[in-house]
Amino acid sequence: MKAVSENKCFGGVQGVYSHASDACGCDMTFGLYLPPQAGNGPVPMLWYLSGLTCTHENAMTKAAAQGFAAEAGIALVFPDTSPRGEAVADDNAFDLGKGAGFYVNATQDPWAPHYRMWDYLAEELPALLGAEFAVDLDRQGITGHSMGGHGALTLAMAHPGRFASVSAFSPIANPSRSDWGRKQFSAYLGEDDTAWARHDATRQMEAVGFDGPVLVDQGGDDQFLDLLKPEALSQAMAARRQDGVFRMQKGYDHSYFFVSTFIPDHVAFHADALGL
């Protein structure tokens, strides 16, 4: 593992690190914010999964989460959104290939060799973080934006007991019934719909739900509402009597100006679930 950069921020350190990933078969880069409290021992950790076209960097520079994380004493990890490098398959479209891994293990060519973001985030990266940094893997929360909200919700529901809490900003909520999902699932996973179910937050909410609190924020003026399908997730949460809150935020769009507005609430929500 190599430190790409480390900048002091709110008394802690905003780092960027790269490492050879076995899961993805390429070098991967991630951002990690360690609050000042990490100087005294392992701290809880909040995952932030990013959306289409993003790298590890977007949320790290634009979501303004570090100050609130420092206040709560929680680490923030900002993974990349796909495998990277010249050997990795890609597509000209912004919503397939690099920057658009959709947090699955691809089974179809040409994607299968490297597009294994599910294993990377569920297994490899947490183990690396636990071994190399002062983070406490027994106290984790997870959040994300858009494609990353989809990733956060599906990872959380597939790993009962791992995350104390899950939240999402304008998640791709029902991908197997949206053009943000069907296209990518067909490419990465093939046409068998049963392989898609565990990667669809609404269907997982219907099937199993989440064993902790859920917070979802959705901008009411989001330009992608028809692709995100928030009503499907909201309906599934209510039908299951899921412990959680779904908030339609009037006038907000899909941008980081929306994310940064509500990130204080999300950090506080996870801190509360983590007993901080």
Add this chain to the structure above:
Amino acid sequence: MKAVSENKCFGGVQGVYSHASDACGCDMTFGLYLPPQAGNGPVPMLWYLSGLTCTHENAMTKAAAQGFAAEAGIALVFPDTSPRGEAVADDNAFDLGKGAGFYVNATQDPWAPHYRMWDYLAEELPALLGAEFAVDLDRQGITGHSMGGHGALTLAMAHPGRFASVSAFSPIANPSRSDWGRKQFSAYLGEDDTAWARHDATRQMEAVGFDGPVLVDQGGDDQFLDLLKPEALSQAMAARRQDGVFRMQKGYDHSYFFVSTFIPDHVAFHADALGL
């Protein structure tokens, strides 16, 4: 004037606008954050001047000031750092020409026709903002980062009574005695050192000072300390008995991770001076 974008943010609106500038003889773009309180009438305004290579966008997306501005009820304006467009002279270096206007009125060719950032910020843009938006020109503060800290300090000291308060993040503090300054002043203003004095914060602090409180934050591990020369400004502030605070912040560098860490203090400092 044309609205380029408007995004809801912390209950207010983060806008980007472009307009034909008489001062610069080209189209100029600026960011303006209006807090929710602007819906009820004109609000005070804090200028944020950016550093080398920046546009109107950097601080708007990375400084994380909007939440604190919304809390205080203060508008934020993010001007560009130079004239723009194909007709505008430029240089291959990152620290001369576009993105490096240094907040002066150039008198030398080829810069003189467009590089008039001083007039743009001192006269044209405030008049436009006052006419088009709910901002109160009788209640202004000014801040900036690096080259923008230089601009904020020199504009503030040259306009007694206009700004209630001035602050700066790692300003270019003594440009007429630094390679960040001599090169640009020679190019824009010519070799006559007396024309440089009003554009040197340290020399202005020695000559006239500021008629209100001053706050300066400087990262102790800033990679550009030798070019910024903070010790010259600190010495001049103390020698003048200037109402103000100079803070050397241990371990911080020149990045926006430093700016975002202390922006809450700066917004609160200006809000206090503005009686909010």
